[in-house]
Amino acid sequence: MVAATTSCLAVILCISYLGREIEGFNFLPRIYDRSYNTSLVRIKRQNQGNCEDGFQCKTIPQCISTDNVCDGTSHCTDGSDETEAVCKEQICPGYLFHCSYGACISSDKRCNGVKDCQDNSDETGCPNTAKINSNCRSDQFECDNGQCIDGDYRCNGEANCEDKSDETEELCLNIYCPGYTYKCAYGACVDGDARCNGIQNCFDLSDEKDCGVTTPPTIPTRRPPTDTTDTKGKCKTPPHPEMGRWYHASSDAAAVAGQFVEPRTIINVTCDSGFRLSSTHEDSILIPCISGGVWKSPIPHCQKLCPPIYSTSTLTVKCREDITQNLIPCNRATDGTILTYECAKYYEAESHKTRTCSDGNWDFTRPSCKTVCGEKKVTAEPLVVNGKTVEAGNYPWMAALYSNKDQRQNVFINICGGSLLSTSIVLTAAHCVASDKNGKIYPARYYQVAAGKYYNKYMDPRDIETAQYSEVAKIVVHEDYRGDAQNFRSDIAVLKLSKTFALSKVVQPVCYLGISDINLEINSLGVVTGWGYTTAVSTVADSLKELEIPYKDYDTCEKEFSQEWALKYFTSDKMCAGYFNKNTSVCKGDSGGALVFRHPLSHRFYVHGVVSVGPSFKKDSLTHCDIQKSALFTKVDTYFTWLQSKIYILSRNDASS
Template sequence: MKRLKDLWVMLLVSHLIHGSFADSNFGIEVKTIYCLPATCSRYQWQCADRSQCINSDELCDGQPNCNDKSDETSIACISIRCPSYAFRCAYGACVDSDSECNGVKDCADNSDELSLKCPGVLESYDLKGDCNVGYFKCKVSGECINDDKVCDGKIDCKDRSDETVERCASYYCPKYGFRCGYGGCIDGAGKCDGTVDCADSSDESPSLCGNSVNYTQTTETAYRPVTTARPVEDGSCLIPDDLPSTINAFYEADPDRPLPKGSYAAPYSNIIYKCKSKYAIEGTTTNFCLDGEWSVKHPVCQKYCSPLPLSGITIKASCEIFGETISCQQPHRPQTLARITCAVGYRKPVDRTVVEVLRCDDDGEWDYHAFRCEQICGLEAPDVVPYIVGGENVNITKVPWHVGIYTDIITGKSSFSQICGGTIINAKVVISAAHCFWDAMENRLYEPMNFKVGAGKYYRDYNSVEPTKPQIVDVAQIITKQEYNDYAGYYALDIAMLILVDHFEFNSYIKPICLETNLNFNEKYVQPGLVGKVAGWGLEQSGGQSSPELKYIDLPAIEYNECKQKLSAELQLFITGDKFCAGYTTGQSVCRGDSGGGLVFPKMVGGSTVYFLRGIVSTGGNKGGSCDNDKYSLFTNVQYHIEMVQYYETQNRPK
């Protein structure tokens, strides 16, 4: 895999190009070394056969995106650590927690359907067959091995059935052990010791150990066929020798072991049929052996294209065959057409030509991959009516990315009250200020269950009747910098990422903001004099009441020294390295209740005014226990945390 033209980098799945990802700013540790050729961009990952580049967010997401499927192997994924709200596939990929036991293969190795929580899995673990107690009967080859040799990393069955994901996905592995990519368990000291101890070699994976290897493994396990003798009893039924290779017959009571062609099924037995991958049955799926004859003809397997997983958040599809509309969520016969469109709030990629109509070919493959829709960000809705101390009332379409943060902590869980603001960066991720979620008494974050996020709200009150229908979503996870220490740390690193339980559906008054992701070092500073806007329901005047309606205010960025001169010596300590100043000294400012809201700046893009998030309302002066609206306010500079923001936005990007 070594070539002079290749650039070796330490690739963090989100950090992408900033060295070893053992960054205390993230609080996670993922080390992955890959070879990036010049043909792949810095935000892409090269497939093992070197013929294809995929987006970094497609790596280890449960669905193979490389033609050679190398993006969904333990070699690529074993070192990934999944967030608490996700399910970790046996080989390392992260999928939604709802994927576990939902009857759908969401992990490439199907380990999400092999959990002990899934129906029938626990029962299937009693597989001693006709072996003695304490022994395991190999699935196809039939020999008996000691239970201690099952899922131990070493292949003992001739058919390998003691070391497969089907057998080992739910196998218990203690903390001092190492879990192989298919679920087997070895001594923890065997990890990265230069010797392969796992049956799939995942203990010596380059993403885990920092060395390079050729990607040769797969996440599927093939079984060697075993020939059985023909029974001699009368009334048995022949499994025809000429039964197509694309179809297998199984006893209904033993649906995992195929009956060899040319063998005989027992009298009065029920059998079921299964097709190979990319084939679907035409005809009956079951049969019955009676007096040496089958009750019906054997079915055939027709080449089919896989169902299109396109009823997602960002993309939609409609399918038809010979003019008849059909569901896209089924195997498709050749000649099926799938028309791809983007959901509201998303658009086709603008940097390349896309194919909008896919066709299922005779080989059971779609002629093109479906394109990925991009979210439309940073746009106001036109023709709106015109916040914050001295501000103006605002139609929500003027700041469609703004959300309210609500909590039940204040009222003792009897109702929810608005405490802060936030900004939508994608349909499942909101950015806000860390201090909004900090328990000062316990010196830690509050639990996510104590918060809700409201989008499309004009009125501050949680239960208000709105002119437009708001969307209220629960919070699954609150992510902050590990070093954040609230007031004791002068509110440095005052940034929080909220991962939502469900997603927002974008429309004219609920939209995401844009992020600047490729600024150089000097551009990370917000230039003095640039005017941005921020929205909120904060106090209408110092010492006053919170605004019942959403307001906004235009605020100019202030030069560092000028800002410092206008602040007291005590407040100057809060101008930490990740802060900038904005505002006026004439009575217009952000105030309590506006914290976490986004300060956004306009930029002309393709002839349109597009808004980009640059600041998060953090803190300001104090006057009589309230905000001092004659002092500049301090904002967390999003660019100083853009790697973290990009990582969690990418990892939680809707599909």
């Protein structure tokens, strides 16, 4: 049940409270930030100038909020909002500290080593070192052993702390003693007539030294005050939790540990930022004192939170408490919490899928998912082309590069292949997008890329449901590429797409990370795919073709080629693969496609080569592919560092746009 109660203080300020009922306890919670002065009775002041609802600074034309007046901090440049003339009539609630000139500040700021009152009265009469999270009242002194004594007993010549920490030179030496008192050698202030009166008044006996008297001074006997408080049926306020605090929820009483309070008193327990209560996932818990003088539930402690982890579009996280196995939000995980996660479809975990929160830190790196790469799919129905079974969608990284550069009309023709390295980056051959004579890059507007294609034709209705098309935003060709003038060395390029492809069964990237750590064995079988010519003189293929060819060593391949051709094109950045005298090879239209090999452990396909050049011959004034010989592929390993840097730059620019 929720009910609104309104309380008006004086004639100036009305404050509304929200009343709540918890198991028969009706109370008015006092909710406030202890660093901000709410619930103050402010004295209405005559506005000056044109300051309608604020406070007009005295000597300058500056207006500030009335909430900023007499709060210990000068908000007026001339300091006129923090003067005794303005603040002296202000009434401070009991839980706030009253500066000498009238301002109200949080009681926690008393003796914290920082000037919070403009007259520094909050730091007057404090010990040298302020205690943090003290269990004592602001008018008390906390001994080193945690005992609380009256603040006036500190440095008075008598050890009132059981551990005598209230009468030390470190604490007392620098305090000021008025002229009518006597300052002990270690700093304490005692009666002015204590010097050489035959009675020990200084804890170190310095008041009786060098007095010319041989009789030992009398040591006075003092009894500690007896606590006669009736505690029957009352609850004892608990110590403040480490890295947390508790407050009285139903009154303005100071939050002091070790005091006895009446039944029906309710305290509100909270933790500091970065910590969570051990008994709840909420930011605070209300605990009432019930009959019999006990708190209704145990006082929780504060546990350190692990960094928050949230689910994303590619990652779903779940957190469970170690003991209860209850599900909790992963931004409220504490010691022992177990986090598990699952990746979205077409994504996979980059590491093991469990994390444990321990002492405010996860035991492993933040969970993340990467796109699945290099998986050959066999889920679509088979299509029979020229008597050979070909699986549509088998090579989901295969991309088609279309161009209208040489067309009089706006007709796009499949000119090359490519391979998806990500959903917006395509790897291809440089000669597909730049002049094969001098290496000049053609404008990106001439090109489009398609993924999820099985048929050759642009916008073919037969694969329109799976195909995705994108214009090319940027073409990056290796800076050393000069076409035939430099023997097609550095024949490699990456394309940045204008749109991001959606992952699907037939659209996924090929693997390339870690390619430098994979050593190919001679005669390892790789696969190249494309829509190139199916024979040396025929037209291009209507549907995607695959060709399985062996990787060959340099000497074997060199013997297949003419000496002149090998010297010119078989450069150090090329690898050789194919057959000799078997009527099988890559041909025109296959350029830019990937030569992939299956990883021996993960069985994923990695791109090792990009279709570059192959031997040809002339017949009837036409150039034909020499399908009796192997072909040359640009080695991805050679350009891996270049490739990584370009992908990073293109992806970063995409993220910042």
